[in-house]
Amino acid sequence: MNESRKARYIANLIGIFVALIALFPLIWMTISGFKKREEVLSFPFRFFPKEWNFQNYVDIIMNSTSFFPDGASFMTSMFVTFGVAVFCVIFSLLLNSMAAYVFARLEFPFKKFLWLYYMLTMFIPGIAIYITGFMIVDMLNMTNTFWVLTLPGLAYVWSVFFVRQFYLNIPMALEEAALLDGATRFRIYWSIFLPLSVPPFVIMGMNVFLGYWSAFLWPVMTISDPSLYQINQLLMFFKAQRNTEWQYIMAGASIASVPPIVLMLMFQKYIIQGIKLSGIK
Amino acid sequence: MNDATARKGLSSQKLLSRSRQDAKTAYAMLVPTFILLTLFALLPLGMSLFKSFTDFSFYKTPEFIGFHNYRIVLADPFFRKAVLVAFKLVFLIVPVQFVAAFLFAHLIKEMSTRIGAFVKTTIYIPLVISGIVVGAVFSFIYNYQGGILNSLLNVFGIENQAWIADSTYALYSVAAPAIWQGFGYVTLMMLAGLLDIPKDYYEAAKMDGASAFRRMVYITIPNMKNVFIFIFISGVTGALSLYEIVLMITNGGPGGETLTPVLHLVNHFNNDPTMGYTVAGAIIMAIILGSFSAVIFRIVQSDKAID
Numbered sequence: 001m002n003e004s005r006k007a008r009y010i011a012n013l014i015g016i017f018v019a020l021i022a023l024f025p026l027i028w029m030t031i032s033g034f035k036k037r038e039e040v041l042s043f044p045f046r047f048f049p050k051e052w053n054f055q056n057y058v059d060i061i062m063n064s065t066s067f068f069p070d071g072a073s074f075m076t077s078m079f080v081t082f083g084v085a086v087f088c089v090i091f092s093l094l095l096n097s098m099a100a101y102v103f104a105r106l107e108f109p110f111k112k113f114l115w116l117y118y119m120l121t122m123f124i125p126g127i128a129i130y131i132t133g134f135m136i137v138d139m140l141n142m143t144n145t146f147w148v149l150t151l152p153g154l155a156y157v158w159s160v161f162f163v164r165q166f167y168l169n170i171p172m173a174l175e176e177a178a179l180l181d182g183a184t185r186f187r188i189y190w191s192i193f194l195p196l197s198v199p200p201f202v203i204m205g206m207n208v209f210l211g212y213w214s215a216f217l218w219p220v221m222t223i224s225d226p227s228l229y230q231i232n233q234l235l236m237f238f239k240a241q242r243n244t245e246w247q248y249i250m251a252g253a254s255i256a257s258v259p260p261i262v263l264m265l266m267f268q269k270y271i272i273q274g275i276k277l278s279g280i281k
Numbered sequence: 282m283n284d285a286t287a288r289k290g291l292s293s294q295k296l297l298s299r300s301r302q303d304a305k306t307a308y309a310m311l312v313p314t315f316i317l318l319t320l321f322a323l324l325p326l327g328m329s330l331f332k333s334f335t336d337f338s339f340y341k342t343p344e345f346i347g348f349h350n351y352r353i354v355l356a357d358p359f360f361r362k363a364v365l366v367a368f369k370l371v372f373l374i375v376p377v378q379f380v381a382a383f384l385f386a387h388l389i390k391e392m393s394t395r396i397g398a399f400v401k402t403t404i405y406i407p408l409v410i411s412g413i414v415v416g417a418v419f420s421f422i423y424n425y426q427g428g429i430l431n432s433l434l435n436v437f438g439i440e441n442q443a444w445i446a447d448s449t450y451a452l453y454s455v456a457a458p459a460i461w462q463g464f465g466y467v468t469l470m471m472l473a474g475l476l477d478i479p480k481d482y483y484e485a486a487k488m489d490g491a492s493a494f495r496r497m498v499y500i501t502i503p504n505m506k507n508v509f510i511f512i513f514i515s516g517v518t519g520a521l522s523l524y525e526i527v528l529m530i531t532n533g534g535p536g537g538e539t540l541t542p543v544l545h546l547v548n549h550f551n552n553d554p555t556m557g558y559t560v561a562g563a564i565i566m567a568i569i570l571g572s573f574s575a576v577i578f579r580i581v582q583s584d585k586a587i588d
Contacts, residue, residue: 015388099310265402
């Protein structure tokens with residue numbers, strides 16, 4: 001008994017230590033954002049700032065346009081990135097779950113072929129299609145639009161795949177009753193399957209959001225209009241242009257990390273579920 | 282009797298029209314994803330494949346040149362070195378992450394409920410941070426003069442090291458943030474796998490007097506096989522396609538010591554008009570990465586079949 005309590009005590013201690021290591025770079029980034037320029041890489045070393053100085057954060061939020069020659073603004077970029085991500089969460093869940101329903105429940109000619117066609121896309125790494133994908137959006141005159149950021153990633157077969165698995169486990173009885181009552185298939189998808197889809201939707205939605213919030217290479221290739229800059233694109237330019245002003249870079253990086261962390265904390269109970277849902281045993 | 286056949290005929294007719302109706306609905310509901318996938322995934326893939334056999338650039342009409350681009354890419358010392366760097370990163374990142382996560386997952390099982398929950402949430406946080414932010418923070422940590430890593434080492438009497446510019450350390454400096462970022466996710470995968478193993482297996486083995494080591498070898502490891510493969514392969518593909526972190530920390534330097542294939546191809550795309558090279562290089566990477574993810578998929582698929 002005593003032995004096992006000691007084991008638990010040690011496990012807790014190591015656990016907290018590891019958790020602190022996991023958090024440390026982020027804590028360090030946030031603290032450094034509060035330092036003044038002369039202090040941020042100062043010698044001798046100080047962990048906390050002499051005085052907590054909010055100016056870097058205020059500057060980034062209120063008047064970051066002065067940082068960039070082309071007039072990009074940090075908060076505009078935050079809002080645009082957020083808008084892109086939210087738009088994509090909503091429409092990718094809708095479109096992909098529709099496809100998932102079709103593949104889970106309907107019989108139709110060429111079903112097998114279409115399923116293979118869809119699944120093929122899961123094995124295409126981004127690098128293989130970025131350049132020619134860029135040529136296509138360029139031909140369609142889509143560069144420097146909201147659509148070039150949103151449309152290319154909307155159809156996502158990993159989502160179709162996992163939502164389909166979830167739908168396959170929904171009992172037939174529910175929809176048989178609805179079919180006898182003369183409900184259309186779309187109606188069944190809309191009023192029976194969609195409302196049941198919350199757990200996979202939270203997980204997939206979170207993945208989609210985080211994917212768009214981290215997006216970098218595609219925006220860099222397709223967006224040169226500063227009013228559409230995605231947040232990572234802006235941070236990269238920021239570091240390249242003002243590479244000695246770490247207090248600003250760290251403040252900007254901290255602000256940019258708030259939405260994904262908040263989202264993750266809001267839905268943390270689904271994360272473990274999501275890992276289970278991925279179904280590897 | 283007659284009545285029944287009539288009803289049967291009617292219902293099969295109904296079924297037929299139903300299935301025709303179903304087909305129409307099915308196609309209608311697939312249209313958006315079908316168009317998007319075709320336009321933004323399969324068409325670009327087809328174009329990449331086609332262009333990789335031409336001397337295409339943005340400035341001239343392409344001509345068919347067979348495997349010429351592939352020969353050039355595969356003979357290019359820079360591309361070869363980039364692939365080598367990628368595999369070095371795999372060896373630096375995957376085993377460390379794997380072993381550390383496996384041990385730590387066991388440890389989490391021993392923790393009290395509250396601390397365990399706190400730890401599980403906390404170690405997951407790095408995963409949601411973008412590669413660009415991770416790269417920015419770590420290059421700040423590695424800063425030569427006054428960076429926190431050198432400042433801490435100074436306390437122990439160790440002189441400042443050029444973590445990013447010195448070829449002895451550069452690759453480790455890139456691998457460390459990648460390990461840090463993926464550690465929580467891998468741990469939680471391991472934990473989910475461990476918790477899935479029925480407790481009776483262990484109890485039965487204990488009754489039979491099996492040692493902890495034997496329980497690990499004969500119960501834990503066989504039952505975790507698929508989790509292990511999944512983690513291993515997704516770790517490999519992740520490490521092979523590292524880009525943002527490297528771009529931010531070393532930008533491939535010093536002297537190409539940390540130049541990964543993706544970074545190399547993107548640089549090539551930006552600086553060189555011979556697009557055929559870039560596309561052929563991308564296809565080679567796609568074949569490497571795609572064959573790894575095909576293995577992952579087979580694992581996911583096989584389990585679903587059992588469920």
